[in-house]
Each structure stands twice: as structure tokens, then as C-alpha cells.
Amino acid sequence: MATAVMKRYVWGGAVMVVLAACQTASTRVFDGQGQVVCNVAEPACLRAVYSADSRYWPKPQIDDGVVFQELQPLSPNPPPAPEHPEQVALGKALFFEPRLSDDGQVSCASCHLPYQGFAEKSAVSTGVYNRQGRRNAQALMHLGSAHGLFFWDGRASSLEQQALMPLTDHVEMNQDLAKVPSILKQAGYEPRFQAAFGEGINIAAVAKALSEYQRTLRPESTKFDAFLLGDKQALSDEELQGLHLFRTKARCMNCHTGQMLTDGKLHNLNQTLAGRKWEDFGRYEVTQNIEDWGKFKTASLRNLSKTKPWFHHGLFVNLQGVVAMYNIGMREGLAKGAPAESHQPHLDPLIKPLNLTPDERRAVTRFLETL
Numbered sequence: 408m409a410t411a412v413m414k415r416y417v418w419g420g421a422v423m424v425v426l427a428a429c430q431t432a433s434t435r436v437f438d439g440q441g442q443v444v445c446n447v448a449e450p451a452c453l454r455a456v457y458s459a460d461s462r463y464w465p466k467p468q469i470d471d472g473v474v475f476q477e478l479q480p481l482s483p484n485p486p487p488a489p490e491h492p493e494q495v496a497l498g499k500a501l502f503f504e505p506r507l508s509d510d511g512q513v514s515c516a517s518c519h520l521p522y523q524g525f526a527e528k529s530a531v532s533t534g535v536y537n538r539q540g541r542r543n544a545q546a547l548m549h550l551g552s553a554h555g556l557f558f559w560d561g562r563a564s565s566l567e568q569q570a571l572m573p574l575t576d577h578v579e580m581n582q583d584l585a586k587v588p589s590i591l592k593q594a595g596y597e598p599r600f601q602a603a604f605g606e607g608i609n610i611a612a613v614a615k616a617l618s619e620y621q622r623t624l625r626p627e628s629t630k631f632d633a634f635l636l637g638d639k640q641a642l643s644d645e646e647l648q649g650l651h652l653f654r655t656k657a658r659c660m661n662c663h664t665g666q667m668l669t670d671g672k673l674h675n676l677n678q679t680l681a682g683r684k685w686e687d688f689g690r691y692e693v694t695q696n697i698e699d700w701g702k703f704k705t706a707s708l709r710n711l712s713k714t715k716p717w718f719h720h721g722l723f724v725n726l727q728g729v730v731a732m733y734n735i736g737m738r739e740g741l742a743k744g745a746p747a748e749s750h751q752p753h754l755d756p757l758i759k760p761l762n763l764t765p766d767e768r769r770a771v772t773r774f775l776e777t778l
């Protein structure tokens with residue numbers, strides 16, 4: 408058997424013995440039972456390999472020094488009941504309460520739409536008096552597990568701190584915090600604050616209630632979770648190829664890692680749009696530290712299909728286009744008038760041209776759609 412190797416595919420419990428010719432593209436992989444040699448470019452091989460526990464999956468392509476977590480399913484069990492249900496219920500009411508805004512028209516839910524993964528449809532937000540913001544509203548769905556960096560530039564370090572910022576933001580709700588207790592009192596909230604906190608209406612309790620509600624927001628399970636939880640037919644061959652590329656050649660897991668597909672860190676992806684209408688220097692605007700030039704927080708890719716448009720500027724509306732941008736290594740075309748700083752290279756070293764073929768790019772896109 409010099410020209411053929413024995414391969415064991417474990418598929419739906421049955422062990423199939425497959426004889427295959429030795430190929431140069433063959434890779435040594437584990438199928439959960441032991442080491443096998445098969446070619447992961449073959450759909451049957453890929454499915455056998457990814458049907459095993461994730462410990463046996465092919466090694467991801469991760470650069471030195473990057474802390475990596477394997478992809479994890481959302482728990483199939485309902486989340487534990489919140490410790491303070493009255494606070495959560497009050498927070499939910501406040502989240503949908505337009506009277507909290509200066510013109511009485513804008514609530515948190517105006518920009519964070521529940522049926523859109525709590526993100527929004529337009530590129531950038533519109534707040535009170537139709538004032539236009541400069542960034543795309545982030546999806547709110549895994550805030551209990553967030554890493555202490557809120558907003559695209561990480562400028563808030565806790566949800567409680569974050570919650571009051573949109574209330575007073577000139578564009579968003581333009582409210583004077585000193586007026587909030589009387590507005591809520593008039594709107595009949597006093598008994599609900601008493602029940603939830605054992606005290607009258609106050610700003611700290613508003614922030615706490617909003618935060619407790621937001622901590623209960625979870626992404627929806629998708630067929631990607633079904634796959635990770637053992638339904639090995641949940642992904643098509645193409646989607647599975649996309650998963651493999653996402654972990655390997657496409658390098659996505661250097662940043663989109665773990666259960667929520669984010670490292671919670673800030674990176675420069677050449678997305679400052681320097682010199683253009685929507686220019687935005689991200690973290691640098693907060694710290695004035697040149698190291699932070701153009702850094703934005705890695706977005707979770709959970710429920711991606713619902714949170715369109717994408718990126719902090721909301722200018723990407725097509726996932727195939729996003730993959731194409733990554734494929735060419737996020738090249739930046741600088742506009743005239745871009746500030747001097749933007750001419751220095753700032754691109755995160757984890758971003759590199761990928762050389763994905765058109766079929767591979769389509770597979771990655773199909774995979775993203777399953778999230």
C-alpha cells in the first residue's frame with residue numbers, strides 16, 4: 408500500500424474506511440479517533456475533521472503573541488434568571504422611553520433596534536431634532552461578557568458609565584441629567600424605582616437599571632451553534648469550507664475569536680477615512696496617543712446578517728465586499744487633505760493580504776452568513 412493510505416472517517420457514528428491515493432495536498436489531521444491523513448480540500452475530509460471535538464480541529468493560523476480562544480457555541484440552555492428582575496424590567500422600560508430625550512422623540516431603542524440585533528439600519532445614527540451622529544450604532548447583545556471597553560473607541564469602561572453618555576450626548580438625546588428625576592416622576596416611574604431599588608428616582612439607579620437590562624441581551628442561536636453543538640449537517644460544504652478558511656488561511660481568528668467572535672481589543676484596519684467627510688481617528692481622539700491612531704474595537708460577528716451595515720462608519724453593506732477588503736490587506740487610499748499622521752503606516756500587523764481565490768472568498772462570506 409505504498410501509494411494509498413487508510414483513512415477513517417467518522418461520520419454520523421459510522422466508521423467508514425476509505426482508501427485514497429496519496430496526494431501532496433494531504434494533511435495530517437485528527438478525526439477524534441486518532442491521526443488520519445486526508446486532504447481538507449475534499450469536502451468529506453473537512454466534514455469528518457470538523458465533526459470531531461474542536462480540540463482535534465486543524466490548528467488555526469494565529470500569529471505569535473496573539474491570545475486565541477476556540478470558537479464556542481452559545482449555550483442551548485436558557486440563561487439563568489436575573490438576580491434583580493425588577494431592575495431588569497425597569498431598565499427595559501427606560502430603554503424604550505422617548506421622554507428621556509430632550510425632544511421627547513428619541514429612546515435608546517430608536518438607534519438600537521431590537522429586531523436588528525439592537526443595531527441600526529442606517530450608516531450613522533440620527534438623534535434628537537434629526538441631528539446626525541458620526542458612527543454606526545453598535546449591536547447590543549453580549550454586554551455581560553464585554554471586556555470593559557465600550558463604544559467603538561473603548562472610551563467607557565463600564566456599562567453603568569456608558570448608560571448616561573447617550574442621555575447627555577448633544578446629538579443623541581441631549582438631556583440634562585438634573586432634569587431626569589422629575590421627568591421620570593411625572594411619567595409615573597416612582598413606584599417602580601421603589602420596587603427595584605428601595606429608593607426614589609435617582610441617576611445612579613437609572614444607569615444601573617439600564618445596565619442590568621442590557622446585560623440580559625443575548626445573540627440569537629443560529630445554525631452555526633447547531634453545528635458546534637453536534638448537528639454536523641447544519642452547515643453546507645461551502646459554509647464548512649468557509650469556517651475552515653476563517654480559522655486558517657483567512658486569518659480572521661487572530662481577532663474574531665471565542666464564543667462572541669471578538670478579542671475585545673482595539674485595532675487599526677485603515678478605516679479612518681482620513682481627509683473625507685466621515686474621517687474618524689477612533690481611539691486616538693480619546694487618548695491623543697499616536698499609537699492609538701485609527702484604532703476601533705473588534706466587532707462581534709454574532710448575528711451579523713441582522714446588524715448590517717457594518718464597521719464603525721456603517722459604510723460596508725455587502726459581506727462579499729468586506730471579505731474582498733480583507734483579502735487585499737485593507738489597503739488605504741488616502742484622500743487629499745488627510746492629516747500628516749495618516750501618512751505614517753498604522754495598519755495592524757495582523758492584517759495581511761490573504762490570496763484567497765474567488766471560491767474561497769465566497770465560502771468565507773457564506774460562513775459569515777451563518778453566524
Ligand code: HEC
Nearest residue numbers: 514515518532533534542543544545557558559560573579
Ligand atoms: C442617536 C442614536 C443612539 C441613541 C439614542 C443611543 N445610542 Fe447607544 N450607541 C449609538 C452609537 C452611534 C454607538 C457607538 C458610538 C461610539 O462608538 O462612539 C452606541 C454605542 C452604545 C453602546 C456600546 C456598545 C459596545 O459594545 O461597546 C451601548 C452599551 C449603548 N450604545 C447603549 C445605549 C443606551 C443604554 C442608550 C439609551 C440611554 C443609547 N445607547 C442610546 C447610538 C445611539
Ligand code: HEC
Nearest residue numbers: 657659661662674678703704705706717718719733755757
Ligand atoms: C487585526 C484584527 C482583525 C482581523 C485579523 C480581522 N478583523 Fe474583522 N474586525 C476587526 C475590527 C477592529 C473591526 C471593527 C473595525 C471598524 O469598525 O473600524 C472588525 C469588523 C469586522 C466586521 C464588521 C462587523 C460589524 O458588526 O460591524 C466583519 C464582517 C469582519 N470584521 C469580518 C472579518 C473577517 C471575515 C476576517 C478575516 C478575513 C476578519 N474580520 C479579520 C478586527 C479584525
